[in-house]
Amino acid sequence: MLQHAQSRTTAVRLWRALALLTVLLLVVMALALWAGGRTIDFRALRSDPLTRTLFFRLRLPRVLMAALIGSSLAVAGAALQALFRNPLAEPATLGVSGGGAVGASIAIAFGWGSAVSGVPIVFVCGFGGAIIAVLLVHRIARSGTLLLPGALLLAGVVVNLIASAAVLAIQYVTDSSRALQILRWIIGSLETIGFDTVWRMLLFLAPCWIALLAFSRELHLLAMGEETAGALGVNVERSETVVHVICSILVGVTVAVGGAIGFVGLIVPHAVRLMFGEDLRIVVPGSLLLGAAFLIAADLVARTALSPVELPVGAVTALLGGPFFLWLLHRRQRYSAL
Amino acid sequence: MSLILEARAAEFSYAAGPPVIRRVSMGVSRGKLSAVIGPNGCGKSTLVRLFAGLLTPARGEILFDGAPLRSIPRREAAKRIAYVPQAYTLAFPFTVLEVVLTGRSPYTPRFRFEDERDRARALEALATVDAAHLAERRVTELSGGERQMVSVARALAQEPQCLVLDEPSAALDLKHRAALVRTLAALRDAQGLTAAVVTHDLHLIDPLFDHVFALRGGTLLAQGRPDEVLTDAVLAEVYEDPHVRTRRIDGRTLIWSN
Numbered sequence: 001m002l003q004h005a006q007s008r009t010t011a012v013r014l015w016r017a018l019a020l021l022t023v024l025l026l027v028v029m030a031l032a033l034w035a036g037g038r039t040i041d042f043r044a045l046r047s048d049p050l051t052r053t054l055f056f057r058l059r060l061p062r063v064l065m066a067a068l069i070g071s072s073l074a075v076a077g078a079a080l081q082a083l084f085r086n087p088l089a090e091p092a093t094l095g096v097s098g099g100g101a102v103g104a105s106i107a108i109a110f111g112w113g114s115a116v117s118g119v120p121i122v123f124v125c126g127f128g129g130a131i132i133a134v135l136l137v138h139r140i141a142r143s144g145t146l147l148l149p150g151a152l153l154l155a156g157v158v159v160n161l162i163a164s165a166a167v168l169a170i171q172y173v174t175d176s177s178r179a180l181q182i183l184r185w186i187i188g189s190l191e192t193i194g195f196d197t198v199w200r201m202l203l204f205l206a207p208c209w210i211a212l213l214a215f216s217r218e219l220h221l222l223a224m225g226e227e228t229a230g231a232l233g234v235n236v237e238r239s240e241t242v243v244h245v246i247c248s249i250l251v252g253v254t255v256a257v258g259g260a261i262g263f264v265g266l267i268v269p270h271a272v273r274l275m276f277g278e279d280l281r282i283v284v285p286g287s288l289l290l291g292a293a294f295l296i297a298a299d300l301v302a303r304t305a306l307s308p309v310e311l312p313v314g315a316v317t318a319l320l321g322g323p324f325f326l327w328l329l330h331r332r333q334r335y336s337a338l
Numbered sequence: 339m340s341l342i343l344e345a346r347a348a349e350f351s352y353a354a355g356p357p358v359i360r361r362v363s364m365g366v367s368r369g370k371l372s373a374v375i376g377p378n379g380c381g382k383s384t385l386v387r388l389f390a391g392l393l394t395p396a397r398g399e400i401l402f403d404g405a406p407l408r409s410i411p412r413r414e415a416a417k418r419i420a421y422v423p424q425a426y427t428l429a430f431p432f433t434v435l436e437v438v439l440t441g442r443s444p445y446t447p448r449f450r451f452e453d454e455r456d457r458a459r460a461l462e463a464l465a466t467v468d469a470a471h472l473a474e475r476r477v478t479e480l481s482g483g484e485r486q487m488v489s490v491a492r493a494l495a496q497e498p499q500c501l502v503l504d505e506p507s508a509a510l511d512l513k514h515r516a517a518l519v520r521t522l523a524a525l526r527d528a529q530g531l532t533a534a535v536v537t538h539d540l541h542l543i544d545p546l547f548d549h550v551f552a553l554r555g556g557t558l559l560a561q562g563r564p565d566e567v568l569t570d571a572v573l574a575e576v577y578e579d580p581h582v583r584t585r586r587i588d589g590r591t592l593i594w595s596n
Contacts, residue, residue: 010451085429149429217448221440223430228489230392231421232496233413233444278432281451 010279017276021289025067028293032063032300037307057194064198066299066313067292069258070268072205072250074291077265078272078283079212080134082223083243084141086149088328090265091251092321094152095133095159097262100248100255102166103129105182107256109174120256123204127252133159134244147226185259197257204253208246212284215242220280261295261314263321268294270328341365341401342500342532343389343419348398350384358384360556361398366500366549369530371522373543373564376553377577382536383424383504385553389534390421390502402500416444420493421502425486425509431476434488438464438473441495456495463494467521482509490518494525501533508538515539519546544568544591552576568593 034040036059044051077090084094091097103125112121137159141152167186171179212219218239221229230236254261271294272286295313298320302311343366350359358381366372366389374382387393388400391407400407402418410418420441428437441463442456452460464470467487477485486509493501501522507515519539523546525531537543543550544564552560552567553576560572567573568591573582581596 009454009457014451081430087429214448217443217446221443224428224432224437224440225423225426227387227392227421227423227426228440228492230412231390231416231419231423231493232440233411233416235412273430277436278430279436 010281013276013279014282014285017272017282017286018289020275021272021286021293025289025293025296028296028300029063029067032066032296033059035300036303061195061198062299063296065201065258066295068198068201068205069254069261070264070291070293070295070298071209071288072254072291073261073264074268074287074294075209075212075284076247076250078269078280078287079215079219079243079247080265081269082219082280082283083240084138084147084149084152085223085225086147086152087270088153088266088325089156090263090269091130091247092160092260092262093266093325094137094156095163096130096137096156096247096251097255097260098129098160098163099133099136100126100130100252101186101260102163102170103127103132103252104256105167105170105186108182108185109170109178111178120200122256123253125252126256127249129163130252130255131244131248133163134248138240138244201253201257204249208250209288211242211246213288215239215246216281216284219243219284223278223280259312259314262318263325264291264295264298264317266328267317267321267324270324340368342368342403343534344401344404345385345388345395346399346401348388348395348400350388350393350395352384357396358556359388359395362553362556362558363398364551364558364561366532366534368499368532369526370532370548371526371546372532372534372549372551373547374534374536374551374553375538375540375543375567375576376559380553381556382553384556386421386502386504386534386536390419391415392421413444416496416498418499419502420496420498420500422486422489422493422504422506424504425482426489428477428485431478433473434464434469434475434477434480435460435473437477437488438492438495441492444496459497460491460495463491464488466494466525467491468517483511483514486510487514487518490521499532501531503533503535505536505538507542516542522546540568540573540593541591544586545589554578564591 040051040055045055073091080089080094081087104122107122107125137155140155141148171182218234221232221234222239226236268291269283269287272283272290276282276286298316299313302313302316305311345362345364347361347363348359349357349361351357374385376382388395394408402410438460439452439456442452442459446452461470464473467490469487469491472484477488486506490506507518519542522533547564550564550567551558559576560567568584570582570584574580579595583594583596585592
C-alpha cells in the first residue's frame, strides 16, 4: 500500500486527493441540504414558497457556515501541527480557541455589535484573544531553538483553563440576556445565521486559506524541523509570524461566530494524512475540503440525531474528537515527538 | 587556494547572554574536508550555524565565495550550502524519500512539485550514503544512525558546493562513523565537495581530513593540517586536559586520554 502510494508522484497524489475530497464534500453537502427536521423536496424549490424559505433562509446558510468554519479550523490545525511540529496541536489544544473565546465574549458582554470600517468588532476581539494565546503558548514552550512538545500542550491546556474561567467571570458580571447569549455561543452552535454573516466571514477567511495554501511548501519544510527548514531556504521567522497571524484570524473569526468548536483541527488533518500521506502540500488543501465536509456532517448529526432536540455541534465534534485525541496518544510510536 | 567560506572577526551571542563566538577569523578551503573540534560548549555548533547562514553574526562578517553570506537570498544560499543538524527526531512519519526530496526544494518553484529528475537525484543521494533500501520506510521507524544517514542524503540532494555538518556521527556506531567520513572524503575526491564537520571523533580525522580548526571558549585556538593540530601539546591546551596523548602509526594519529 505504502509502496504503491509512494511510487506515484506527489502531484498525482494531490490531484487524486482533491478529486476524491471534492466529491465527498459535494455528497455530504447535498445530503445536509436535503435532510433535517423537514426534508427538502428539491423539485418544490421553484414552486413552494415555504420550502424556498426553509432552504434559502435556514438550510443553505447553515450548511455554508459549517463549511466555512470546518475548513478554517481544519486548515488552521494542519498548519499549527506543522509549525509546532506536534501532531496533537490544534486550535483547541493550544488554547487559541480559548483566547478567541475570551476576546469574543468581551465584545458580546459589552454589546459591541457594530463594525469598525466594515470589520465586526467581535471578529477583531476574537482575533486579538487568539493571537495573544498563540504567542503566549509559543513563548512558553520555546527553549532556545527547541520547541518542547510537552510544555506546548501543557501551556495550551492551562491557557484554555484560564480562558474558560475568564469567560465564566464575564458571564457572571454581565446581564442575564447577554450571559445566555454567551453560553449558547460558547458551546458552539451554527443556528440562526443569515447570509450576510456568511459573506462577511468569507471575506476574512478566503484570503487566509489562500495564504496558507501558498505557504504549504514552507509548512512542509517546517514540519521537518526549524533548522532543516532554515537550511533549505525558508525564512523561518517570517513564516512563523505569517502562520501565527493567519491561524489567529481563522480561529478568531470562526470562534466569534460559531463558538469554540473543538477537535476539527485535530481529526481532519490526521484523516487526510492517513488517506493521502504526510506531505503538507497535500494535507493543507486536503484539510480545507475535508474540514468542510466533516463539520457539515457533524452539524447534520447535531440537527437530526435527537430530533426535534438540537445538539450543539461543538458537543458532537468533542465527543468524536476527544476519543480520537486519546487514540493518537496511545499510538505514540507512530508520532515520536509526543 | 581559494576560500569558499570565511569568517571575518565574527562575533555571536544568544539573546542577552555572553558571547559564544569571539572575534573568530578563519577560512574553509574549497574542495577540502575540514574538522571543527573543541570541548563541549566551546561554540562549535554556533560556528557552523553561522557558516550555514542559520545565524547571523552580531559583529563581523561571514563570506561565501568572497560575498557576504547575508547578501545571498536564502533559497540561493540553500543551493550552495547544505546543513546537517545534530541527531534529531521527526514529529511526523514522513517516508525517507519524502525527507530526502525536501533537499530539492530550493530548486522547485512555489506551486510545483519535485519532478522525476528530482526523484532520481534523491535516490542517488540515498545510494551514496548506502541507504537506498530505506527509501520507502518511515523515518520514525529508523534507528538514530539510519536517520542521520537520511539527513546527510537530504543535504547531498541539495547538490551543494559546501556541506556543513554538526556532529553527524553522534548517533552512529563505529562502522557507520567511519563510513560517513569515508563517504565525505570520496565525494571530495570525486566531485570536489567541500565539507566542514563538527566532530568529537578525533581518531577519524587523520588522514581523511585535510584541515583542523580547534576552538576553545569561542575563539580559534589552533588550525592546520591534522598532523600539526593533533599533537599532545595543542590538544592538551584545547581540551584543558594534560592527560591527552597522541601517537602517529601507519599514517594515522591515535588519540586517547590517560
